[in-house]
Amino acid sequence: MAERLDTPRVRRGFFARYRSEHSFDETFGKFSESFATFMGTPKFIMYMTAFVIIWIAVNLIGIYGYSFDPYPFILLNLAFSTQASYAAPLILLAQNRQEQRDRVLAENDRQRAERNLADTEFLTREIASLRLAMQDVATRDFVRSELRDLLSDLVEEIKADERGEGPSESH
Structure with missing residues (x-):
């Protein structure tokens, strides 16, 4: 039975499916992490250096005698300011997400350490109780020596x- 008639239909469009699988916060967070990661690479610095050199060369030499951002390069400064105003919050968002992941990992590590400590204490108590019980029981070395005899x-x-000679009467 493919669909029941007594239940409402659920929209299965692309955007409905995308919204249900991905939240906006998660998508934007992943974007900010990838952006912050890219900004911290030598490739980004090389791209920005090449961009600035080309920008300055084009505006000093001019294209067909026309420069769109003359010497004080106000438009270039505006572009850098805009980039910095967006980059700082994105980097902070990426750091906050990393801090949350680190907090979860630290909590998991703490819980694992507590379980290991509890297991170790249990095993220590078990070994101690076995040692107490073994005072009345023959040890392995004793049993081996008896078997050898x-x-x-x-x-x-x-x-x-x-x-x-027949059986000896040593017993």
Whole structure:
């Protein structure tokens, strides 16, 4: 049964699906992180340096004798100011998102450390209780030595049987 008639239809358009899968805050946050990451690369500095050199060269030499931003380069300063006014909040947003991730990771690490400590304390108590219980029980070394003694006695009996002496009465 593909669709029920007693339930309303849900719009399945692209934008409805996009809104349901991605929130605007998350999308803008990812954009700000990628922007802040790009601004911190040597590639960005090289691009900006090339842009400024071309801007100044074009305006000093002029295109067909016309320069659109004469010497004090006011338009270039305005562009840099606009870029800085947008870059600062985007970088702060990226830092805040990283701080939130770090806080979650630190909380997870703390919880994991608490679980490890609780497990270690439990195992320590278990080992201590086993040691107390082992005072009345034969240890592994004791059992091995007893088995070795029995084995050597059996070997002696077998050798005695082969020689025809019969079983020894050492027990």
